[in-house]
Structures are given as C-alpha cells and as structure tokens.
Amino acid sequence: MFSDFTMVELIIPATNGRIGWKHVSAALAKALQLDQASIAEMLPAGEIDLDSPAVSFSLLAINLAVGNRLSFAVTRDGNQKPRLLIRCDPSLLHLSDRLEKSGDVTLYHDEGWLQSGEGRPIVLCLHGLNGNHDAFDGLRQQLRSHGYPTAAVAYESQRSIAAIARDVSVMVGSHLESCSHNQTLVVVGHSMGGLIAREWTNHPALENDAITGLITIGTPHQGSAWATLPPLMQLFVEGEFGVSDVSDLILHAPSSPALRDIAPGSAFLDALNATENRDDVRYTSVIGTGSPVDATTVEKIQQTFRQLERRDGFVRLIRPRIEPLLNGFDELVRGRGDGIVASQNAAMASTTDLVEVDLSHFGLVRPLGDQPVMQGVCHPVWQIVIDRVDSCCENPAVNEDEVSEDEVSEDEVGGG
Numbered sequence: 159m160f161s162d163f164t165m166v167e168l169i170i171p172a173t174n175g176r177i178g179w180k181h182v183s184a185a186l187a188k189a190l191q192l193d194q195a196s197i198a199e200m201l202p203a204g205e206i207d208l209d210s211p212a213v214s215f216s217l218l219a220i221n222l223a224v225g226n227r228l229s230f231a232v233t234r235d236g237n238q239k240p241r242l243l244i245r246c247d248p249s250l251l252h253l254s255d256r257l258e259k260s261g262d263v264t265l266y267h268d269e270g271w272l273q274s275g276e277g278r279p280i281v282l283c284l285h286g287l288n289g290n291h292d293a294f295d296g297l298r299q300q301l302r303s304h305g306y307p308t309a310a311v312a313y314e315s316q317r318s319i320a321a322i323a324r325d326v327s328v329m330v331g332s333h334l335e336s337c338s339h340n341q342t343l344v345v346v347g348h349s350m351g352g353l354i355a356r357e358w359t360n361h362p363a364l365e366n367d368a369i370t371g372l373i374t375i376g377t378p379h380q381g382s383a384w385a386t387l388p389p390l391m392q393l394f395v396e397g398e399f400g401v402s403d404v405s406d407l408i409l410h411a412p413s414s415p416a417l418r419d420i421a422p423g424s425a426f427l428d429a430l431n432a433t434e435n436r437d438d439v440r441y442t443s444v445i446g447t448g449s450p451v452d453a454t455t456v457e458k459i460q461q462t463f464r465q466l467e468r469r470d471g472f473v474r475l476i477r478p479r480i481e482p483l484l485n486g487f488d489e490l491v492r493g494r495g496d497g498i499v500a501s502q503n504a505a506m507a508s509t510t511d512l513v514e515v516d517l518s519h520f521g522l523v524r525p526l527g528d529q530p531v532m533q534g535v536c537h538p539v540w541q542i543v544i545d546r547v548d549s550c551c552e553n554p555a556v557n558e559d560e561v562s563e564d565e566v567s568e569d570e571v572g573g574g
Contacts, residue, residue: 168244177242178205208232208240211458263325266291267309272337278551279342283310286349296525300540318415323357331365344371344547348523352377360433371550375444376496376522380503381422383482383489435508442546444539445504446496448517453491460484513542
C-alpha cells in the first residue's frame with residue numbers, strides 16, 4: 159500500500175542511448191502492479207533517443223500535459239551514459255475516474271472548516287492545468303498543524319478560466335452563506351489555479367468579499383509560451399521528427415479554452431492584467447527559478463529545430479507554432495524559469511510581495527523527495543504560504559488544541 163505522498167521513482171538505462179516506450183510501460187506496470195496494456199495506452203509508441211535535445215524538450219512537454227502525477231527526465235550515470243528517470247504517482251490511473259464522478263467543480267474540505275471563528279481564515283487551494291486537489295495534501299497538513307482550516311477545489315481544467323472562476327465563486331459562496339460569522343478566505347493557486355484565483359478575487363461581479371489574501375505559485379500571469387506550442391509529446395516517433403502522419407493534428411487540432419487563455423497576449427490575460435488589485439486583499443507571487451534545463455541545453459534544442467527545419471519541410475510548416483521556442487523560451491532556462499513559466503511572467507502585476515524559490519514548476523507544491531510531511535523541516539513554499547496566512551489573520555498565534563491531525567477528516571461536495 160502506497161502512502162498519499164509516495165512517488166514511485168524508476169531509472170531505466172538506455173541501450174546505445176535509446177529506450178523503447180514498451181520498456182517504460184513494462185517497468186511502470188511492474189512497479190505499480192498494474193496492467194501493462196493500460197499504461198502503454200498512455201504513452202507514445204516506438205522508441206526515443208535520450209541523447210537528442212529535441213527529445214528532452216518533448217519529455218518536458220509530456221510533463222506539462224500530465225501534470226505533477228507523472229514526470230520524465232533524462233539523467234546520466236557515473237559513466238555519463240543517458241538513462242530515463244520516471245517519477246509516478248501510484249494513483250495516476252485513478253485520476254480520470256475521480257474527476258469524472260466529481261463533476262465540473264468539487265470542493266474538498268476539512269471537517270468543521272466553517273467553524274474556525276473570526277480572525278482565522280480558511281485556506282482554499284486551486285490546482286493547475288491537468289492537476290487535482292490532492293496536489294495540496296502536504297501543504298494542507300502543514301496548515302492544519304498551524305491551526306488553519308483548509309479546503310481544496312478540483313475542477314475540469316479544459317474550460318475557460320473565467321467559467322471555472324465563476325463556478326468556484328458560486329460554490330464557495332453558497333457554503334460561506336451558512337456561516338454564523340464573517341468567515342474570511344486566503345486563496346492559494348498553483349499554475350493555472352492562480353489565474354482562476356486571481357479572476358475570482360478581482361472580478362467585481364463574482365462572490366469574493368470573503369477573500370483577504372491571494373497567493374499564486376508558479377502562475378503564468380503574463381502567459382506561458384508552452385500554451386502556444388503544438389502537442390510536442392506526439393511529435394517524436396522512434397526519436398525523430400519526421401512525422402508527416404501527425405501534420406493534421408499539429409496544424410488543425412484546436413487548443414482547449416484554458417490553453418488559449420494561458421497563451422501570452424490572450425484576450426483573457428489582457429483583461430485580467432487590466433483589472434486593478436483590491437486594496438483589502440494581500441497579494442503574493444511565488445516564482446520558481448529551478449528549471450531542470452540550463453541555457454546551454456536550450457540552445458542545443460533550438461539548434462536541433464533549426465537543423466530539422468533546413469531538411470524537413472514539415473518543421474518549416476509548423477515554424478509559426480514553435481516561434482516562441484526559437485526566440486528565447488525563458489520558461490526552460492534555469493534561473494529564468496521553472497520549466498513551465500518564465501520567472502518574469504510569474505510576477506503578478508501591481509504586486510510587490512514577490513518571492514523567488516529555486517524549485518521547478520511541480521516541485522513548488524509537492525513534497526520534496528522523501529521528506530515526511532509533518533517533520534519540522536518545512537517545504538520552503540509551504541512556509542511562505544503559512545507566513546502570509548499568518549499576516550492575513552487578526553491573531554496569528556497558533557492554538558495547538560484547535561485542530562489536531564487525528565481529528566481531521568475530509569468531506570466532498572460536488573457541483574455542476
């Protein structure tokens with residue numbers, strides 16, 4: 159039995175620098191004691207060349223597509239031979255079932271979350287694109303240990319951000335109406351969840367009076383170039399980009415409304431950034447700088463695409479879609495991005511409380527390695543959140559008897 163915070167890690171060595179995806183699915187199936195055919199359906203066919211910078215870039219695209227439950231990275235052994243590192247949440251294959259039964263918006267909250275009393279806000283968490291509410295389990299445990307009630311929202315992330323924010327506003331507002339006191343909220347959003355939270359907080363027509371604090375973590379306030387790129391996870395078959403058979407997908411497959419909203423210069427982002435922050439809300443942006451890719455590797459990726467462009471008419475055809483990559487792509491560069499969001503784009507407009515953390519995009523919220531959640535050494539981002547929540551309440555002193563870990567249970571409330 160796996161614990162809630164156990165990530166299975168696998169290292170698959172390459173043969174002559176290449177790995178077949180069938181070997182990846184077999185290794186995952188063995189480690190998770192699951193059906194190999196079911197896992198194989200989630201992965202590409204063929205094999206990949208781990209020495210190719212373009213493949214490394216495509217693996218990052220897969221990481222973006224599947225969220226923080228499954229990640230791939232190319233590492234090196236002692237002899238500098240490439241190998242594939244896989245980190246996988248054992249509950250990955252159950253994610254679609256949970257979201258399907260949950261409806262468009264589902265609220266997960268602590269028992270007695272509305273009885274916290276005035277001056278002690280509820281901390282409500284919103285996950286990112288293709289994520290789920292349990293990405294915040296570790297942070298919520300830490301917050302409960304400091305006496306704060308918590309809740310988290312799961313939502314179907316392919317709709318427009320404005321539509322999701324509206325539904326979250328209505329659902330949370332309906333619960334707060336039952337409070338016998340003036341309950342306050344601090345909203346925490348990771349990645350796209352930060353955009354939903356910001357739209358909810360600042361839109362004058364939404365139910366947001368209870369919000370006193372907004373903390374965004376790795377959020378693309380000015381967009382992410384990833385949203386403008388084609389689905390690169392389907393661009394490599396047997397390690398090459400000669401993929402005319404997927405040209406129709408690349409050229410004509412529409413992006414989801416949420417991805418269109420995240421693209422730099424989108425109408426949604428223009429409207430959001432033109433809306434002023436509220437005077438009665440404390441705003442914080444946590445910015446990741448720990449991309450797993452350095453500037454030299456990004457340059458190699460760019461050179462690879464330029465070489466492909468010279469000999470492959472298909473790559474020339476899709477050049478407008480990969481222009482952000484060829485012209486910089488700070489999202490990928492360590493020190494200038496977290497792998498998904500460029501640091502400069504993660505800074506919320508008109509916000510002076512900007513905190514940089516040397517972690518990758520998904521590492522900003524999930525537990526660090528094998529660190530037990532309740533140990534004294536805290537995740538740096540979790541500590542930032544706790545400090546800001548303290549500043550948003552009237553009495554930051556912790557009453558250890560108020561909420562104990564043994565007393566916490568979680569209730570689920572669905573909504574359409």
